[in-house]
Every structure is written in structure tokens, then in C-alpha cells.
Amino acid sequence: MKLAFLGPRGTNSEEAAICMKNIYKTDMELIAYNTIYDAIWAVAKGNVDYCLVPVENSIEGSIRITLDTLAHDVDLKIEAELVWSVHNQLLAKDTDVPIHTIISHAQPLAQCREYLKTHYPNAKTEAVASTARAAEKVSQLGDGYAAIATKSAGTLYNLKLVDSDIQDVEDNFTRFILLTKKVNEKRLSTPQNIMLICQIDGRAGSLYELLGDFAKRKVNMTRIESRPARTGLGEYIFFIEIDIDVEAQILEEAISSATKKCFWLKNLGAFPVFRGNAN
Amino acid sequence: MKLAFLGPRGTNSEEAAICMKNIYKTDMELIAYNTIYDAIWAVAKGNVDYCLVPVENSIEGSIRITLDTLAHDVDLKIEAELVWSVHNQLLAKDTDVPIHTIISHAQPLAQCREYLKTHYPNAKTEAVASTARAAEKVSQLGDGYAAIATKSAGTLYNLKLVDSDIQDVEDNFTRFILLTKKVNEKRLSTPQNIMLICQIDGRAGSLYELLGDFAKRKVNMTRIESRPARTGLGEYIFFIEIDIDVEAQILEEAISSATKKCFWLKNLGAFPVFRGNAN
Missing domain, CATH: 3.40.190.10 (Periplasmic binding protein-like II)
Structure with missing residues (x-):
């Protein structure tokens, strides 16, 4: 496998x-x-x-x-x-040298925006393809560079911990x-969520009516995200996640009714949720 | 000014x-x-x-x-x-040399993803702070580098046009x-849009009820975008844009009713929309 x-x-x-x-x-x-x-x-x-x-x-x-x-x-x-x-870690070759440039993937750079602004207001930031690549790069460069990366990348590239858990929000x-x-199906434990992707027309009330298929049946939508449909400005695709904790038949009715309101709807299925942690 | x-x-x-x-x-x-x-x-x-x-x-x-x-x-x-x-332009020092690395801001790199995959499947991509910085960098590097940038950046850094309008979608x-x-107020021409930012609670149907304040009054929501509230996984802020083309009093009622359903709501105001083009 x-x-x-x-x-x-x-x-x-x-x-x-x-x-x-x-x-x-x-x-x-x-x-x-x-x-x-x-x-x-x-x-x-x-x-x-x-x-x-x-x-x-x-x-x-x-x-x-x-x-x-x-x-x-x-x-x-x-x-x-x-x-x-x-857990975002600030890593460098040496912990005593002032830091002038901080390298990481764009996501952790954004996740630590406030921290960097407060603690390193004058440091430049540089986005690279991954946190591991940032750690590797810092290990190859001169003094004054730091990476935001995982502890395992620090170990892999022999970097020292300058500061730990530097993300703006603890969780x-x-x-x-x-x-x-x-x-x-054999591997599947009890599913908790469903993800749907769909495109609707842009007239007033379309999204409201779509959400009504779930709300009226007390189906809890845990997330909605819009992305450009790539067909023109103002045209969107919606990603909808719903909590599966309702009667199967009601859920089926809600999705079936929603499908009829969409240009297209993809059901990515129901799935269980696990939790994990490196530390 | x-x-x-x-x-x-x-x-x-x-x-x-x-x-x-x-x-x-x-x-x-x-x-x-x-x-x-x-x-x-x-x-x-x-x-x-x-x-x-x-x-x-x-x-x-x-x-x-x-x-x-x-x-x-x-x-x-x-x-x-x-x-x-x-208009995304592919620019290089020389148009006859094979391109091994394409530099730009992350946005244009994403906007040209399909083009790059088709025409330069083996080229590396590198994200920098702006399209102009990409053009500057290409002007300073050796052969085989190209930038995705504006025509004016090409002129500024003396680069040649390899290919024009390479974005995946024409518009x-x-x-x-x-x-x-x-x-x-003096400068303001006829407003067309309003932008609202708000946070609601996460119970089933909250967003549906909020959108109802607009939909029931035939107020057209032209865009909805969710962003993490930064308070925890599953908590969101919504950016809502609405078309102002309804009676002022109805619009006021809709916003006032919506405000009551939110933890907080910011109204960024009504504004006119202009169009522009570099070419």
C-alpha cells in the first residue's frame, strides 16, 4: 500500500x-x-x-x-x-546571533505574522516551497538566518531552537x-463529516435557498468556503462541510434537494475524524 | 494628497x-x-x-x-x-534560451499554473515578494530564468517578451x-456595492438566518467569503458584499436586522466601481 x-x-x-x-x-x-x-x-x-x-x-x-x-x-x-x-519552531544555526532574515513556507510565515512583527520588526521574510526546505537553506547559509519549521526538520538539519510555538494563536x-x-469500507470507522463541492447560479437568494435545504432539516453546516469558479469575476464554487449527526434519511433528502439547485454537485463522501500531534 | x-x-x-x-x-x-x-x-x-x-x-x-x-x-x-x-507576461533576458526557472509573486504563479504545467513542465518556480522584484531578479541572474510580470516591469528592467497573456483564464x-x-462625500459617484464583515455563532442555521435578512428582501449578495476567526478551528468570520440596487430603506432594514444576529458587524460602506486596464 x-x-x-x-x-x-x-x-x-x-x-x-x-x-x-x-x-x-x-x-x-x-x-x-x-x-x-x-x-x-x-x-x-x-x-x-x-x-x-x-x-x-x-x-x-x-x-x-x-x-x-x-x-x-x-x-x-x-x-x-x-x-x-x-507547532511552529524558530530555528537557527546559532542562538546568539541577531536574526536578519526569516525563511519558511508562506503558510507558517502568515501564521506567525504578529509574532514576527513584534519580535523581529526589521527582519526580512522569505517564502520557500516547504518548511523543511527553509531549514535546509538556513543550514547552508551564513549567520543571521532563521527558519520557521518543525522540530524534526531542526534535527534533520542540525539547527538550534531559538523560540518554540511562535504561532500567533496557541491552537x-x-x-x-x-x-x-x-x-x-472495512477500514472506515464511524463517519462524522461530509464534504460537498457545488456551483450555483449567481441570482439573488440562490445560496440562501441552497443552505435552506440543510438548515430547515437541522443539518449543521460546519464550514462554507467560496472559491472563484474560474469562469469569470463574481462566479463562485462553494465547499460545504456538514456534520453527519442526523438521521441518514434526512441527510440524504437534504443532499438530494440541494443537488437539484446546483449546476453540479460533487459528494466527496462521509469520513471519520482523527486527531494527531508530533509532541 | x-x-x-x-x-x-x-x-x-x-x-x-x-x-x-x-x-x-x-x-x-x-x-x-x-x-x-x-x-x-x-x-x-x-x-x-x-x-x-x-x-x-x-x-x-x-x-x-x-x-x-x-x-x-x-x-x-x-x-x-x-x-x-x-495581463501576465512571461519575460526573460533572452528569448532563445531554454527556461529552467520561473520567478514571480505567488498569485501570478497560481494564476498561470496550467500554462506553466503545459509549456514548462520541468521548470522550477520560485515565489518572491512582487512581480517587479521577479523582473529585477531575472535581470540580475544568468541565463534560463524568466519572470511573470507586467509590461512596465519588463521595460523597467530591460527584459524581452517570451509570451504574453499567459494566465489560465483569459479574463x-x-x-x-x-x-x-x-x-x-463630494468625490463619491453613485455607489454600487457595500462590504460587510461579521462574526456569527456556529450553531446550525446561523448563516442561513443571516443570509435570510438579505434574501427575503431581494437584496442581492454578490459575494460571500469565509476566513478563520483566529479564535479556534471551526470559527469563522464572513465577508459579505451586496448589490446596492434596492431601496435605501430596505437595505438599511436588512443590515440592521443582520447586525442583531452577529457577535459584531463592520460596515465598510457603499462605494462606486470603476474599471481600468494597462493596455
């Missing part, structure tokens, strides 16, 4: 993939891909059985490439969700989803 | 700021800031009268730093909107908003 994740080694994505493998208690080969897009496509093409990709962070919001690829390019199902607790979670072509 | 924009020179933001100045037909000094965050704060602190910052792109979606700063940090009003037509617009502390 093969599982794709966003490489390189030492990222939150790798730590989460190891956690997922432990949850499944099966023999899984973890394969690093350069981009989220490539990891998702590896499943769609049948090169791997699963991919575990981030879909939302509690501070910075949705991971757009994941949403856009699911909406426009592939037809995959969600088998599980992993809510991963993120920093990233939700990962396990995608596959066909959900293995 | 002073207007802040996202520098450096040669970016879409500068081209749009010049366009805005021409629309206003007033003597405006354009001042470049390093980040959108700094440009917005320059207005809040009273260092400049206005800032013109991007709020949404038709392909890549919302500009998160703009939304988050408006929601959490400052209390500004929108005096006008400028819908800017974006690529960025919406800019002109922010100020207090709207100049």
Missing part, C-alpha cells in the same frame, strides 16, 4: 503521514511528492493508493490548491480526516484529508 | 494606483509600501490619505492579508473599487479597493 504526501522529509505533512500510517496500523510506503497537486494526481492516476494532503489551517484558512484540484481536476473520495496540531491546527479513488 | 500602494515600481498595484489617480483627476502623491499590511496601516495611522490595495482576483480568489487586516486591525471605509484587468481581473478613514 502506498501513501503520497507533500515532501520533502521533515515537514508537518510527513509527520502527519506517519501518524496516519500508525492510525491505520497497516504496512504503508510513504512517498514524498514535490507539490500537493502532484500528490493528488498520483492517486487519480493510480500510482499510489492514498494521499494525505492539507485542506485547511485554523489560522490561515483553506489550502487553495487542494480545494481547486478536488473541484476541477480529479474525482476522488475522502476516507478520513486527520486534525494535526501544528494551531491543520486539517489533512486522506484521499482515495474508492473508499475501503 | 497621498496614496499608498504595494511597491515596488512596475507592479500591477502601481499601474492601478496611477489609473485611480487619473480617475480622481487630483494631485496625488503615490507612495510605495513594502507590504499590503503596511500600506493599510499607513492610512490608519494618518500618514497617508488613501491606500489602494488588492482584495480579490478572479482566478486565485481573495487577498487574505487585506481581508484579515480589515477585519482584525483597522477601522477604515471603502471609498471606491477599481476592477483592474491583469483575469484584480479588484482593488481605495481605503480611507473618512469617505469624501
Whole structure:
């Protein structure tokens, strides 16, 4: 069994993939891909059985490439969700040298915006492809560079801890989803969420009517996210997540009624939610 | 009069700021800031009268730093909107050399994702702070580098056009908003849109009820965008834009009724919409 994740080694994505493998208690080969897009496509093409990709962070919001690829390019199902607790560490070759440049992935840079503004108001920031790449780069550069990365990347690249848990909000979670072509029913524990993707027309009240299919049946929508439909300014696709804790028949009716109001609707399925942590 | 924009020179933001100045037909000094965050704060602190910052792109979606700063940090009003037509140009020192690395801001890199995958499947991409910085960097590096930037950046840094209008969707617009502390009523032409920011509770049906205040009165919501409230996973702030084309009293009732359903609601005001183009 093969599982794709966003490489390189030492990222939150790798730590989460190891956690997922432990949850499944099966023999899984973890394969690093350069981009989220490539990891998702590896499943769609049948090169791997699963991919575990981030879909939302509690501070910075949705991971757009994941949403856009699911909406426009592939037809995959969600088998599980992993809510991963993120710890952003500030790492450098030396802890005594003033820091002039801070390197990381764009997401952790954004997650630590206030911290950086307060503690390093004059430091420049530089976005690179991953937190692990940031740690590697800092290990290769001269003095005064620091990376925001995981502890495992610090160990991998021999960096010292300057400051720990520097994210602006203490609770920093990233939700990962396990995608596959066909959900293995045997492996599935009790599902908790459903994710739907749909496009509706832009007339007044369309979204209201769509949400009514759920609200009137007391189906709890836990998240709604809009993305450009890529067909023109003002045209949107909606990502809707709902809590599955209602009678199956009522849920089915709600989705069936909503489907009739949409140009198209993709149901990515019902899935259980796990929690994980590196520390 | 002073207007802040996202520098450096040669970016879409500068081209749009010049366009805005021409629309206003007033003597405006354009001042470049390093980040959108700094440009917005320059207005809040009273260092400049206005800032013109991007709020949404038709392909890549919302500009998160703009939304988050408006929601959490400052209390500004929108005096006008400028819908800017974006043309992404592929620029290099030489048009005959194979390209191994493509540099740009993260937004245009995302806007041209499909093009790059098709035409430069093996090229690496590198995200820098602005399209103008990408053009500058390419002008300083060896062969095989290309930038996605504006024509004016190409002229500024003496680069040649490899390919033009390489964005994935022909119609690529960025919406800019002109922010100020207090709207100049004299300058205001007929308003078309209103922007509201609010936070509601997470119980089933909350958003549905909020949208009902508008839908039941036939007030057209043209856009809804959610962002994490930064208070915890599953808690969101909503950005709602509505079409002002209804009776003033009905609109007032709708907003007043919506306000009662929210923890808090900010009304950024009603504003006219202009259109602009560099070509």
C-alpha cells in the first residue's frame, strides 16, 4: 500500500503521514511528492493508493490548491480526516546571533505574522516551497538566518531552537484529508463529516435557498468556503462541510434537494475524524 | 494628497494606483509600501490619505492579508473599487534560451499554473515578494530564468517578451479597493456595492438566518467569503458584499436586522466601481 504526501522529509505533512500510517496500523510506503497537486494526481492516476494532503489551517484558512484540484481536476473520495496540531519552531544555526532574515513556507510565515512583527520588526521574510526546505537553506547559509519549521526538520538539519510555538494563536491546527479513488469500507470507522463541492447560479437568494435545504432539516453546516469558479469575476464554487449527526434519511433528502439547485454537485463522501500531534 | 500602494515600481498595484489617480483627476502623491499590511496601516495611522490595495482576483480568489487586516486591525471605509484587468507576461533576458526557472509573486504563479504545467513542465518556480522584484531578479541572474510580470516591469528592467497573456483564464481581473478613514462625500459617484464583515455563532442555521435578512428582501449578495476567526478551528468570520440596487430603506432594514444576529458587524460602506486596464 502506498501513501503520497507533500515532501520533502521533515515537514508537518510527513509527520502527519506517519501518524496516519500508525492510525491505520497497516504496512504503508510513504512517498514524498514535490507539490500537493502532484500528490493528488498520483492517486487519480493510480500510482499510489492514498494521499494525505492539507485542506485547511485554523489560522490561515483553506489550502487553495487542494480545494481547486478536488473541484476541477480529479474525482476522488475522502476516507478520513486527520486534525494535526501544528507547532511552529524558530530555528537557527546559532542562538546568539541577531536574526536578519526569516525563511519558511508562506503558510507558517502568515501564521506567525504578529509574532514576527513584534519580535523581529526589521527582519526580512522569505517564502520557500516547504518548511523543511527553509531549514535546509538556513543550514547552508551564513549567520543571521532563521527558519520557521518543525522540530524534526531542526534535527534533520542540525539547527538550534531559538523560540518554540511562535504561532500567533496557541491552537494551531491543520486539517489533512486522506484521499482515495474508492473508499475501503472495512477500514472506515464511524463517519462524522461530509464534504460537498457545488456551483450555483449567481441570482439573488440562490445560496440562501441552497443552505435552506440543510438548515430547515437541522443539518449543521460546519464550514462554507467560496472559491472563484474560474469562469469569470463574481462566479463562485462553494465547499460545504456538514456534520453527519442526523438521521441518514434526512441527510440524504437534504443532499438530494440541494443537488437539484446546483449546476453540479460533487459528494466527496462521509469520513471519520482523527486527531494527531508530533509532541 | 497621498496614496499608498504595494511597491515596488512596475507592479500591477502601481499601474492601478496611477489609473485611480487619473480617475480622481487630483494631485496625488503615490507612495510605495513594502507590504499590503503596511500600506493599510499607513492610512490608519494618518500618514497617508488613501491606500489602494488588492482584495480579490478572479482566478486565485481573495487577498487574505487585506481581508484579515480589515477585519482584525483597522477601522477604515471603502471609498471606491477599481476592477483592474491583469495581463501576465512571461519575460526573460533572452528569448532563445531554454527556461529552467520561473520567478514571480505567488498569485501570478497560481494564476498561470496550467500554462506553466503545459509549456514548462520541468521548470522550477520560485515565489518572491512582487512581480517587479521577479523582473529585477531575472535581470540580475544568468541565463534560463524568466519572470511573470507586467509590461512596465519588463521595460523597467530591460527584459524581452517570451509570451504574453499567459494566465489560465483569459479574463483575469484584480479588484482593488481605495481605503480611507473618512469617505469624501463630494468625490463619491453613485455607489454600487457595500462590504460587510461579521462574526456569527456556529450553531446550525446561523448563516442561513443571516443570509435570510438579505434574501427575503431581494437584496442581492454578490459575494460571500469565509476566513478563520483566529479564535479556534471551526470559527469563522464572513465577508459579505451586496448589490446596492434596492431601496435605501430596505437595505438599511436588512443590515440592521443582520447586525442583531452577529457577535459584531463592520460596515465598510457603499462605494462606486470603476474599471481600468494597462493596455
